[in-house]
Amino acid sequence: MSETPWLTIVGLGEDGPDGLSPASREALEKAEIVMGAARHLALLPELTAHTVTWPVPFAEGIPLLLSQKGKRVVMLASGDPFWFGAGSSVTKHLQTGEWLALPSPSTFGLAASALGWALENTVIAGLHAAPYARIRPQLFDGQRILATLRDGKAVAEICAWLSTEGFGPSTVHILEALGGPRQKVRQTKADTLEFEDIQHPVCIGIDVAGHGAVIPLTAGRPDDLFDNDGQITKRPVRALTLSALAPRPGEHLWDIGGGSGSIGIEWLWAHPTTSASAVEINPERADRIRENAARLGVDRLNVVTGSAPEALSDLATPDAVFIGGGISQDMLETVWAAMPNGARLVANAVTLEAEVLLANWHEAKGGEMLRVELAASHPLGRKRGWKSSYPIVQWSVVK
Template sequence: MVETPWLTIIGLGEDGPEGLSPASRDALTQAKVVMGPPRHLALLGETLAKQVEWPVPFADGLPLLLALRGQRVVVLASGDPFCFGAGSVIAAHLDRREWRAFPTPSTFSLAAAQLGWRLEETLCLGLHAAPLARLRPHLASGARAIVLLRDGHAPHALAAWLCAQGFGETRMTVMESLGGPRQRITNAPAQALPNRDFAHPLCVALEVAGNGPALPRSSGIDDSFFETDGQITKRPIRALTLSVLEPRAGLRLWDIGGGSGSIAVEWLLTHPTTQAVAIEPRADRAATIRRNADRLGVDRLQIVEGHAPKALADLPRPDAVFIGGGLSDGMLDHLTTTLPQGTRLVANAVTLESEALLASAQARLGGTLLRIELARAAPLGSKRGWKASYPVVQWAVVL
């Protein structure tokens, strides 16, 4: 006979106990303690079990929960606890045999059912604890998204942000307390959202429209997307560099000599599970990298202000390293002797001295050496001619 876990995580909808399954009801009947946010406890009503409010911030509730180990405990969450909910955070602190979960329809499912949208073709984002700019990579006319927001003021903030990005024509559907007696739905373009209060919990469905610039999905987005003082890997070189860096889901990049952060930002744009660290010695440029990352929706970029290789000492190991600035014999020696086997290393050089370093390194360690020469059409008197850029030498190797 399988022993019942001590912890049950129950997804509670806005209709309260009426929407619970028989298994969820049995778990509540047997519980000695019920934990949850005040709103969920209010929806549940009176119980024979002791009720404990989950504190804010959320992390403060985990020690309280773990102290109850061995008792019959129910934790209340919204809808599907494992869809932008508390379930995965709680489960990470427990053995799989200690807990079970009974979800109800997620907010995304309820919203899609209201709108008649294909959920598998709709972007679903939890922005209740994340910046609105996480939406930026997905803004393109015709795109559809359902986003969770933190409180009743957030729809107005979202509308203002969309207008600032050039997408004020976006159709917003604000859905309050979906599935419950207080359900209310409001439709309006972002630029004309009614000036009234909205009640939490809520989500907003977006049908994106407007003339704002969409972020391309290919490598080498336009330089105009980045704030820069001129220290930037320009678009064509960036596209070639990202091609040899080969970003993939879950991989981590070190961008040494970050400049404007363009390589690290584009690495993060390729997939939501990629990670990156930008190492930049100048404080003003580090601040620029932060602004570029935040504005383009990749606020997960880690920025380290300092000089490599000293600044690399305590960083988590990378899967790929790009050297865009500060190239030296000492740095190459440090990286090629300390990085684990299988790390992909890419370095770009413009000066003759830096080229010599890369040529020497390629002779010793192998890899590919590529000389990139570009020219653009430019006025030449009354006609046009080719204006050459400085050639770039690129070394790429897997250690």
């Protein structure tokens, strides 16, 4: 651990040196090297330190920064470097004590102040380097969202996306160069955007409105949210399955026989720190899973095209496993061996052969067996009657 930090991360606002704290000014005066984006460097007066323009893409600048260890280095970042900023991308390569952070007001704080929004009731999103669909689960009438964007052109892109999703009536507040002399705040409707002179840096505030499909909060979301070819764990059974899988923060799921990806996607909706791998042998279905995940805001779903158990060998260790298709003795043996103690397994069977297999494993390993029989009303002549689905046997167990 270094006794004196060699790196100072200075959060810089659009007002340049006028908004810097005394500590930030002192760090810049004593620095031997100042690294930052060209836009940040241009905000500062002439420096005695050697200046280095941070390259694009951002990741290429990290080795360059780390190579300066031993010198007095200042890294310039926007606002609060540790709130959707560049700070953690650098400090994960350092040991505690090697850096000192001197933040300025964040973009989100400045935006909330400009709009009069309570931050604790507002969804915060960094969309400057992420798909717009990341906010799809938060789109419902009355929600407020603050999001950073890549550049001015991205405003038109996200407005078009909102309109496509059925939220074109949303009010979009366009906030440019917050905190500086160029600050500008304008508003429009997503489906009637006419501004073409939007300048970087820019963030937006979205007052969500419209009649697009709202993603419910509880497990067992509507089937029509997921594009599928019929291979989907239907809503009632999915709700029971996810209840048995019991997702917890930070856990990883194996979804074997992904189908439409509905189980893995709902698992990922449970908490932003969850992760999942969906294994699907059919390439078309695997592509459909990727498309569903991207469209529904969980592009972090890892989709593996291949057959189980062979395709399981390179996956991260699971905390929970769901087997929704292709159950076999070989698969169960492989999965059981890969599961650490405390991991949960849920398997659904439709055929008699699979049911017998699960019954044998239940006898050997314990857990719970559940038989699910569902019937839905259907037209029967001029009246209605019950049409039964195939019964499903579910085995759930903790190793």
